[in-house]
Amino acid sequence: MRLSELKVGDKAEVTAVKAESATRRRIMDMGLIKGTRFRVVRVAPLGDPMEISFKGLFLAMRKNEAEGILVEKQSG
Amino acid sequence: MSVGKEIRIALAGNPNCGKTSLFNALTGAHQKVGNFSGVTVEKHEGYLDYKGYRIVVVDLPGIYSLTPYSPEEIVTREYLIREPPDVVVNVLEGPNLERNLILTTQLMELEVDFLVALNMIDEVEEKGIIIEIKQLQKLLGCHIIPTSAKKSIGIDSLLDHVIRVSRNDIEIRKNKLFFRPEVESSVEKITAMLTHQPELGGYNARWLAIKLLENDREVYHEVQHYPVWVKVELALQDALREAERLHDSEPEMLITEDRHAFIRGAMQECVRQPGGVKTTASDYIDMVVLNRLLGLPIFLLVVWAIFQLTFTLGSPLMGGLQFLFGIIASAIAPLLPNETLRSIVIDGIIAGVGGVLVFLPNIVLLFIGLSFLEASGYMARAAFVIDRVMHRFGLHGKSFIPMITGFGCSIPAIMATRTLKSRTDRLVTIMIIPFMSCGAKLPVYVLLTAAFFTPDVAANVMFGIYLLGIIVGLWTALILKKTVMKSDSEPFVMELPPYRWPTFTSVFFQAKVKALMYLKKAGTLILSAVIIIWAVSNYPRNGALEATLSTERVRIAGSSMAAAEKIKLKRELDLRIKSEQLEYSVAGRAGKVLEPLIRPLGFDWRIGIALVTGLAAKEVVVSTLGTIYSIGQSDGAPVELKSILRHDPSFSRATALSLMVFVLLYIPCVAAIGVMKKEVGRWRPVLLYSAYSLSVAWILSFVVYRLALLML
Numbered sequence: 001m002r003l004s005e006l007k008v009g010d011k012a013e014v015t016a017v018k019a020e021s022a023t024r025r026r027i028m029d030m031g032l033i034k035g036t037r038f039r040v041v042r043v044a045p046l047g048d049p050m051e052i053s054f055k056g057l058f059l060a061m062r063k064n065e066a067e068g069i070l071v072e073k074q075s076g
Numbered sequence: 077m078s079v080g081k082e083i084r085i086a087l088a089g090n091p092n093c094g095k096t097s098l099f100n101a102l103t104g105a106h107q108k109v110g111n112f113s114g115v116t117v118e119k120h121e122g123y124l125d126y127k128g129y130r131i132v133v134v135d136l137p138g139i140y141s142l143t144p145y146s147p148e149e150i151v152t153r154e155y156l157i158r159e160p161p162d163v164v165v166n167v168l169e170g171p172n173l174e175r176n177l178i179l180t181t182q183l184m185e186l187e188v189d190f191l192v193a194l195n196m197i198d199e200v201e202e203k204g205i206i207i208e209i210k211q212l213q214k215l216l217g218c219h220i221i222p223t224s225a226k227k228s229i230g231i232d233s234l235l236d237h238v239i240r241v242s243r244n245d246i247e248i249r250k251n252k253l254f255f256r257p258e259v260e261s262s263v264e265k266i267t268a269m270l271t272h273q274p275e276l277g278g279y280n281a282r283w284l285a286i287k288l289l290e291n292d293r294e295v296y297h298e299v300q301h302y303p304v305w306v307k308v309e310l311a312l313q314d315a316l317r318e319a320e321r322l323h324d325s326e327p328e329m330l331i332t333e334d335r336h337a338f339i340r341g342a343m344q345e346c347v348r349q350p351g352g353v354k355t356t357a358s359d360y361i362d363m364v365v366l367n368r369l370l371g372l373p374i375f376l377l378v379v380w381a382i383f384q385l386t387f388t389l390g391s392p393l394m395g396g397l398q399f400l401f402g403i404i405a406s407a408i409a410p411l412l413p414n415e416t417l418r419s420i421v422i423d424g425i426i427a428g429v430g431g432v433l434v435f436l437p438n439i440v441l442l443f444i445g446l447s448f449l450e451a452s453g454y455m456a457r458a459a460f461v462i463d464r465v466m467h468r469f470g471l472h473g474k475s476f477i478p479m480i481t482g483f484g485c486s487i488p489a490i491m492a493t494r495t496l497k498s499r500t501d502r503l504v505t506i507m508i509i510p511f512m513s514c515g516a517k518l519p520v521y522v523l524l525t526a527a528f529f530t531p532d533v534a535a536n537v538m539f540g541i542y543l544l545g546i547i548v549g550l551w552t553a554l555i556l557k558k559t560v561m562k563s564d565s566e567p568f569v570m571e572l573p574p575y576r577w578p579t580f581t582s583v584f585f586q587a588k589v590k591a592l593m594y595l596k597k598a599g600t601l602i603l604s605a606v607i608i609i610w611a612v613s614n615y616p617r618n619g620a621l622e623a624t625l626s627t628e629r630v631r632i633a634g635s636s637m638a639a640a641e642k643i644k645l646k647r648e649l650d651l652r653i654k655s656e657q658l659e660y661s662v663a664g665r666a667g668k669v670l671e672p673l674i675r676p677l678g679f680d681w682r683i684g685i686a687l688v689t690g691l692a693a694k695e696v697v698v699s700t701l702g703t704i705y706s707i708g709q710s711d712g713a714p715v716e717l718k719s720i721l722r723h724d725p726s727f728s729r730a731t732a733l734s735l736m737v738f739v740l741l742y743i744p745c746v747a748a749i750g751v752m753k754k755e756v757g758r759w760r761p762v763l764l765y766s767a768y769s770l771s772v773a774w775i776l777s778f779v780v781y782r783l784a785l786l787m788l
Contacts, residue, residue, distance in 0.1 A: 017329075022145050023567035023569065025141075025145055026140075026145065026569045027567075027569055028329075028332045029141035029143060030140060030571065031175045031336065033329075033332055033336055034329070035333075042362075042366060043368075044366070044371070044460050045366070045371035045372045046372070046462075046465065048463070048467070049463055049473075049568055051460065055174050055175065056174075056175075057172065057175050057571060058358075058362075058571065058572040058573075059569065059570070060456070060459075060460045060569075060571075061567075061568055062463065062467065062568040064568075065567055065569055
């Protein structure tokens with residue numbers, strides 16, 4: 001599924017980053033690559049962007065950008 | 077102490093890694109700010125003298141990676157390659173080591189002489205993180221010096237090591253990062269092709285090979301023109317096929333994954349984190365600040381506070397400055413008996429300098445506020461909260477604060493767009509700011525609404541004008557984003573850094589830098605523009621008029637009237653002369669020439685003159701109207717301008733509305749134009765923009781005027 005489809009509190013692992021090149025580069029430079037496990041922390045008050053957390057880092061991204069990140073949701 | 081050899085060092089690191097604090101700790105007061113050549117990325121440079129060396133420090137912009145996507149990244153990379161400093165100091169945010177090491181691996185690939193400042197070591201210790209520095213040094217192939225810029229820990233040790241690295245007196249061998257075998261063999265193959273290519277002398281061949289495999293467009297452009305490209309291109313295609321066959325992926329991905337694997341290995345080997353994810357103070361703050369219900373109100377409160385700080389606190393300071401200039405002018409006036417000279421000095425030069433300086437309090441206060449928000453970590457949150465709204469108009473969440481600041485004054489607002497990283501986003505934001513009705517336009521609205529509307533309607537009219545500005549601004553943003561500025565909008569992928577208490581020096585230093593930059597860069601431009609506008613509204617002198625003036629004066633002085641009567645007559649005479657002189661001047665003639673063009677908007681030549689002089693500053697529209705209309709009131713008591721306008725047959729409610737719309741939208745004042753030019757870098761977009769705003773002003777004023785004529 002796509003990262004943009006996750007709900008607040010969900011935990012997931014990145015399976016692929018498919019965004020267009022500049023966005024993809026930026027996402028990967030932040031350390032969000034295949035295999036990274038993260039948690040959806042919150043969604044902005046107006047519903048977009050969303051915030052995820054991994055390795056002690058908090059990252060905000062628009063749902064638009066999150067659509068390009070394929071993930072596997074993890075239970076628990 | 078004699079100063080011997082010079083060592084040039086550059087600080088490189090992620091945003092929020094404490095690089096700027098370290099820069100301040102190293103160089104203290106010896107700093108200057110310029111721009112990197114050709115771009116509007118700020119270049120902070122400073123120096124210090126240490127153990128007989130002069131160490132020149134360049135603070136590179138904060139970046140996450142050396143890829144060529146943002147102007148900051150391109151500038152940093154170009155700088156490291158074209159003007160390699162003697163030593164690069166890679167500043168790492170100790171508590172967030174893993175992410176910070178991505179840049180370090182890229183410095184390793186670039187094979188520059190570098191060492192690591194493991195910054196915020198105090199926080200590392202507080203959090204109970206243990207870092208095996210010796211082992212990490214071996215892996216990264218460089219010296220690592222624990223520092224804390226805030227607590228001045230490790231600064232001398234860092235400098236000692238800088239000197240050692242510059243003398244090549246090091247114990248740690250450079251290390252290379254190797255990729256998985258199939259990628260590594262492609263890297264080596266292409267490296268071999270690129271080695272001993274004299275045209276590519278400036279570059280390190282292995283780095284070029286890696287970048288080509290990463291699809292780096294800048295490096296592509298560089299290498300493409302040489303004969304060797306034919307061979308290289310084939311090798312790249314091979315690598316792509318291999319990656320697809322073996323991993324269903326691309327070399328670019330594999331290289332990134334291998335860098336991360338290297339970092340993960342290094343972290344496992346050298347760093348012990350206390351187990352479990354602890355909720356930090358930042359998390360608790362965000363639970364409130366980014367709360368679904370509270371997030372927006374808190375954001376609006378912060379914006380309101382910044383606005384109040386800048387303008388409410390700034391206006392008495394502005395008033396003080398104006399008062400001071402008034403005193404200076406009246407002190408100088410008696411020393412200049414020649415009337416022409418006096419006018420040049422007082423109305424031209426002193427007024428011009430005053431016109432430049434008057435913006436300083438706002439600029440300084442705004443940047444104290446903004447750098448506090450930026451350094452504390454709230455700025456990123458602000459963008460997070462409001463991005464949805466801004467994105468709808470093709471803007472970035474960070475555009476909001478500069479835009480709102482525009483309601484106070486465009487000058488600091490335009491400068492505040494520097495918080496935006498993407499050039500396109502910056503340009504668009506700069507171009508909508510002047511439509512946010514600034515404080516200087518307010519006197520115009522106050523005058524016209526007071527003259528033509530009852531108080532309750534006046535408030536609505538005023539609100540409508542502000543709203544119109546916002547609508548035109550956002551509409552302009554949409555059009556720009558859909559047409560000329562379609563390309564590369566900045567992806568919204570942004571770190572929300574941990575909250576930190578900003579240091580006093582860094583906040584004030586930012587404000588000082590902005591103030592100096594404004595004075596040096598925009599100040600001269602504004603000054604000359606103000607003087608030009610003064611000249612066109614005062615010259616040529618009307619000789620005949622001046623002759624009448626002196627005979628009349630003599631006549632009044634010699635007559636047998638009471639003293640009070642004489643003073644009154646003299647004042648009236650002065651006003652009439654002033655008004656007629658203005659009509660005679662270039663500005664006055666321009667007003668008349670313009671009349672046919674602005675007639676459809678309900679304006680006569682007198683308004684035309686006010687619009688010309690209003691380019692100096694929008695509030696001048698009011699004082700010019702005052703000068704022009706001051707004639708024809710010979711009944712003694714000074715009549716308020718608003719009642720003169722109300723009774724003037726050429727002025728109506730429709731004219732008033734049309735004029736308000738025109739003043740709201742037409743070409744920004746010369747000060748704003750000057751700052752715009754400095755921030756954009758070129759004249760062309762600024763001139764195009766001026767033409768655009770003039771056309772929009774004309775069209776909307778026309779529509780408003782015609783509608784008002786029908787309805788009122």
